[in-house]
Amino acid sequence: MKMRPAVTLDAPRLAWIESTQPMSAHWGEKGFAGEIANAASHIWCWEENGEVQGFLALRLAADMGEILNFAVCPARCRRGIGFRLLAHALRDVRARGGRTVTLEVNVTNLPAISLYTKAGFSEWGRREKFYGGTDDALIMGIRL
Numbered sequence: 447m448k449m450r451p452a453v454t455l456d457a458p459r460l461a462w463i464e465s466t467q468p469m470s471a472h473w474g475e476k477g478f479a480g481e482i483a484n485a486a487s488h489i490w491c492w493e494e495n496g497e498v499q500g501f502l503a504l505r506l507a508a509d510m511g512e513i514l515n516f517a518v519c520p521a522r523c524r525r526g527i528g529f530r531l532l533a534h535a536l537r538d539v540r541a542r543g544g545r546t547v548t549l550e551v552n553v554t555n556l557p558a559i560s561l562y563t564k565a566g567f568s569e570w571g572r573r574e575k576f577y578g579g580t581d582d583a584l585i586m587g588i589r590l
């Protein structure tokens with residue numbers, strides 16, 4: 447089991463994990479390849495027995511990080527992988543001089559909201575009817 451940064455060869459696996467989780471972003475293989483090549487982007491992978499089981503992608507601009515995509519394989523959920531990815535990404539942002547991390551989450555996505563709250567995030571704002579014209583987006587943030 448190990449945490450490691452994503453490399454270009456991970457793009458198909460990351461796109462597959464994303465496709466199994468409707469609440470994640472929808473970048474596809476090309477989108478992941480572009481993000482992995484972007485110097486402002488930091489994508490962390492959790493690997494078990496040589497296979498990536500979850501990832502977290504964020505961008506860091508100046509001292510502000512933003513989580514853009516985050517998912518764990520359904521069969522591996524609720525085993526602490528998401529929390530480990532999030533805690534590791536926050537430590538990495540802090541080490542790089544980041545001071546805040548924000549994200550947008552669908553107000554109906556209770557597992558993710560619970561995870562972010564457990565990690566110390568709180569609600570910083572709300573975008574009404576942001577998802578599909580019906581569901582609000584919560585803006586959550588943490589000061590590091």
Ligand SMILES: CC(C)(COP(=O)(O)OP(=O)(O)OC[C@H]1O[C@@H](n2cnc3c(N)ncnc32)[C@H](O)[C@@H]1OP(=O)(O)O)[C@@H](O)C(=O)NCCC(=O)NCCS
Nearest residue numbers: 467469470516517518523524525526527528529557560561
């Ligand atoms: C959100 C997600 C990444 C969590 O990954 P995970 O590996 O299952 O999370 P963990 O096992 O580390 O759980 C950590 C905490 O998250 C919360 N949580 C996770 N799954 C939950 C669920 N099904 N119901 C309620 N709370 C949940 C709990 O607070 C949990 O702590 P606990 O186990 O002590 O109760 C995963 O559910 C996922 O991929 N969801 C779909 C994609 C998504 O929503 N991404 C975020 C978009 S903003």
